Amino acid sequence: MPTLSLHPDRLLPADPTTRAIARELYAEVAGLPIISPHGHTDPEWFATDAAWTNATELLLAPDHYLFRMLYSQGVDLDALRVPRKGGLVPDTDPRAAWRLFASHWHLFRGTPSSMWLNHVFAEVFGLDVTLDAGSADHYYDVIGEALASPAFRPRALFERFGIELLATTEGAGDDLAHHRAIRASGWQGRVVTTYRPDSVIDPEHDSFARDMARFAELSGEDVTNWTGYLAAHRRRRADFRAMGATATDHGFLTPRTANLSRAECEALFAKVMGGKADAEEAELFRAQMLTEMARMSLEDGMTMQIHPGATRNHNARLFASHGRDKGADIPRGTEYVEALRPMLDLFGNEPDLTVILFTLDETTYARELAPLAGHYPCLRLGPAWWFHDSPEGMRRFREMTTETAGFYNTVGFNDDTRAFLSIPARHDVARRIDCGFLARLVAEHRMADWEAAELAQELTVGLVRKAYGLEAPAREVEPA
Amino acid sequence: MPTLSLHPDRLLPADPTTRAIARELYAEVAGLPIISPHGHTDPEWFATDAAWTNATELLLAPDHYLFRMLYSQGVDLDALRVPRKGGLVPDTDPRAAWRLFASHWHLFRGTPSSMWLNHVFAEVFGLDVTLDAGSADHYYDVIGEALASPAFRPRALFERFGIELLATTEGAGDDLAHHRAIRASGWQGRVVTTYRPDSVIDPEHDSFARDMARFAELSGEDVTNWTGYLAAHRRRRADFRAMGATATDHGFLTPRTANLSRAECEALFAKVMGGKADAEEAELFRAQMLTEMARMSLEDGMTMQIHPGATRNHNARLFASHGRDKGADIPRGTEYVEALRPMLDLFGNEPDLTVILFTLDETTYARELAPLAGHYPCLRLGPAWWFHDSPEGMRRFREMTTETAGFYNTVGFNDDTRAFLSIPARHDVARRIDCGFLARLVAEHRMADWEAAELAQELTVGLVRKAYGLEAPAREVEPA
């Protein structure tokens, strides 16, 4: 049975000169705390600190990176225990699901999922043989036993992982009860929320009506008129800040912004609320609201994140049976230069505003995003995202943005994950790739070694703290 | 006179560690049989087994990669004996044409054509000096003498090259006589056809009317109504399968698909046949027919290939004088996410359907194609195509698709060529580049050596057999 081991030089460039430089840079940042300012873990885990059950429930069934690949090769989602629409869990034996996954593990060769999961297997669970059909039960048993022990409870792992801060993401209709519970518990782990109001901004969102009702209730505002609706956002942003939020997040198909007059806003809002907005009006409303969110960020200091470019739920049949987030979101070409202009006309020159741009369209790195971020005071570039959060994707991000935007208009790494156990793996990949990139610049005499060492620190902890307005802790968090 | 020799390490990465790994991987696949499931060689060659005449007729005049480059530098096509429209061959001495080509051979430095042709010169003809004005006559004589000998007849070379299977491409109006002749001859070489019905699907194709007449005649169906027209396709697909075809191929400007009702189809078809379809209706008809072809593939098991993105015959003056395929096809930006949606809504979730997507727009690799193929069961990614069938192009293909789609959603290599003598060279380039890519993953400890070795086999013979529904032969074909 082939052994599983994580090579200490993994992901570092093969050239010996460059690798030696990269190794030195990496050694200085490998042990730094993890700062995770953008992600999708479940705050309930840290509120209740309940044990996870088994490998399938924890690692497979919720991970769309994994089941989408198996699905693409003809594997049925029910057989993997992926929940159907409404959360209905198929009646599949979780061990059988795990075996099926294990027998397809070769599909992930060359993908980030294989690096992340192998890291989890080896580092978190101490497994030392590779996953395949033959080792599936061994894996299932080892992982299951570990999860039953106190050392593998969410809070214990949080501490073991050396996490300085972890941001979750909640909608505008969320009561933040889990975050309140975390604070009330006295546990010291810094888990904060992020304001993600998509479902009360996008009239085409499938829970728009339901979430608007909750939004009204939680804010105590009359959200049926434009003034009250904006006031509700301000109120809820304050609620979120009270639970540690320093950022908002916005994920529409396009990054379009608008700058309508007050009268136009009122008329458009009335149409939206009356259910009479057509597709273009819905788009215009989202566009205007991105501008309003920027305005509020300038008022309240929250960092604004824009994540455009995903065609959600592309597979109609799968959406009908299984709902959102089932691996069927597909990127589309994205235009930023004209889309952002109305917002930038208003707030682009404000150095006290921070708007972080992400993309699923790598063609915009060198053509649009780096030139924009290398000019406008309010703009920063988020790290390589989603399909591009991978060794090659990160390398392309640095190669295509650095020469125009520099390193200092970027914001460190986001893991953007709901797979909590993979967070150390993901940050480790980013640190290794960044150190490899810096090492190449040093090896090619484009940068001094001491400059690269400073930058490695910045890319790991400095820039993320600055971009998200995070204080460094009095005492450094250290991995247990 | 500089010597010509093919270095055993050519195309492998320069880093010694990586090269050593690549060399080992390559050694295991270098001698595997050639499987060529998509290309444009002339079946008449194998039907008649007639000798080719000279270097100019065989290697220069039909190869648009070569004469387009010379043309771009001001060389007249007549002087290269490139046929004019209707096949009229200019009155140029073939030896003079060859000399002219040889004196411009430096133009190809750094291009795949130089690698392919040097391989042909050295390996097929045993030439050992480089091509230039001084060696032009020597080349012309050596090649001419070789071609006159039995060992250089098409079937002899087919066997010498170790070709397990070679697919040609014929239109829906082709009677497949050459393929029948090959079978009737008793020769054992596996030459199969591919169903390419573009000219009876695209109302704007210049031989639409002529080919529809042949299509009606050969199918025996009444192609003037929608039902008969579809039946004619089914009939002809069966004819092609009888001549070994396992695949269809479709090459329109866009990959747009549609899902019209039966009544809409009938009305649209009537308009097309009445010559009254405008540009948008012609596009809609092609779109609907891609969906119909997918439906038929699901019925009859033929693999469907989509090759979009080429603006054909961009040079109007040259098209008027020289006709199609004269090096004036220029790629354009191509959108897949919305274009394929109607077809995917119907058949995207069918694991028994295989649709292979190609592109001339590399920006879609990471943004659209890998995410689509990494989700939909019916989709696979064809290899780097045409202008991107090159060392750098192949490397970019792997770097930009693997992390999201994996290796197993790709289908091995296509040579896509009418230059029969270059087939071994082209497959050799692909094997070397793939082994180099795998070697980098191993050198960076992103994959184990044994995994890379398995993948090298898959990329060379395994995946192509699976994607095109090809049986492995009882006994492996070995190069003579």
Add this chain to the structure above:
Amino acid sequence: MPTLSLHPDRLLPADPTTRAIARELYAEVAGLPIISPHGHTDPEWFATDAAWTNATELLLAPDHYLFRMLYSQGVDLDALRVPRKGGLVPDTDPRAAWRLFASHWHLFRGTPSSMWLNHVFAEVFGLDVTLDAGSADHYYDVIGEALASPAFRPRALFERFGIELLATTEGAGDDLAHHRAIRASGWQGRVVTTYRPDSVIDPEHDSFARDMARFAELSGEDVTNWTGYLAAHRRRRADFRAMGATATDHGFLTPRTANLSRAECEALFAKVMGGKADAEEAELFRAQMLTEMARMSLEDGMTMQIHPGATRNHNARLFASHGRDKGADIPRGTEYVEALRPMLDLFGNEPDLTVILFTLDETTYARELAPLAGHYPCLRLGPAWWFHDSPEGMRRFREMTTETAGFYNTVGFNDDTRAFLSIPARHDVARRIDCGFLARLVAEHRMADWEAAELAQELTVGLVRKAYGLEAPAREVEPA
């Protein structure tokens, strides 16, 4: 204080085998004369040979690469002495501005600006410590003293830099007085002009009216009718040729061309002159004029350069306060295949016409530009431009164009700069990157060493002389 030194192997690939090859290639071209056929230096410098004043005025305040990066991080432009609209210079102490710049020098890590300026600091001024807050005054003093000495006057540096030819760019309303003065002075430096008629072709240009008046005056033609307007262009092109011009340059947002009838041209021109052209008509007029410029180039032999794709003055507030060229130009996606078709239909097949295409949209390199230039006799590819004139940008240019267009459809390097002192640095970067690229091809056995050596010469001096119709000088210019 960290030392500043330029490593002799800088920018060469790290792999020792490849680096050794690159070093040999570079050694043969490092000392070749500089040919700068496209740039924006001020001809007045060479006409008057007046001394420059200080580091801030010479290196910082006019360089939008520098101040845009500082601006993006919240630094005020006034504090950097960047002129306001109309040339009004802020009342900031130039030494204070320099100190502010020095304290932000780390922002440029990994950017071409840091390579260019470090080259200027070390090679031109002999500085040997790195720039930072602590060394800012030392820098300011050393540079200021040097600039006061005769050896740092424009003509002396021109000779010291080994410049064989330097092209400036003037508008159609320029009287070329500086160029006449240079010639009248008897100085032997070859400084030539370039015809850039954008402001009398683009009805939306902010100095269209003013420049049309000058254009009429200088040409002596009646520019109020189409015939006179075209005659004025012909006259001014001749004036420019008399001042050494061998090229024209055109920089609109799109590369769209048109082929209107004479009557349509006259009607459109009347609309433009009447101030009644809408946005589409203005675009159509620019498109038609690109075609007219190509027609005139075919008549008079001037090389035509097209630089599309920049959204000028994206930052409205900054444009209002500071005017053009303040680092707020942002690239946009650019389409060439349909845009150039009308012009190519007319002149694409003319081997005596040279049209050089540039882009800010790298996605067009492999998809559109290399296929176009690898076919049409009139087309050549300009080097990686502006945001892409950088080590990574140049490398991508070669990787994405060479396999389809070859090296011989490219035209060597353009520095495209107004930063005169950085010209040797910029050409040096290009030579190193090109030699590194060639060295990789040699190390991977894709090209013989002697071929690479020939190409290194072509990429440095041969192709640029040919593309811009420049005679090699009787005696080679050698750096002093």
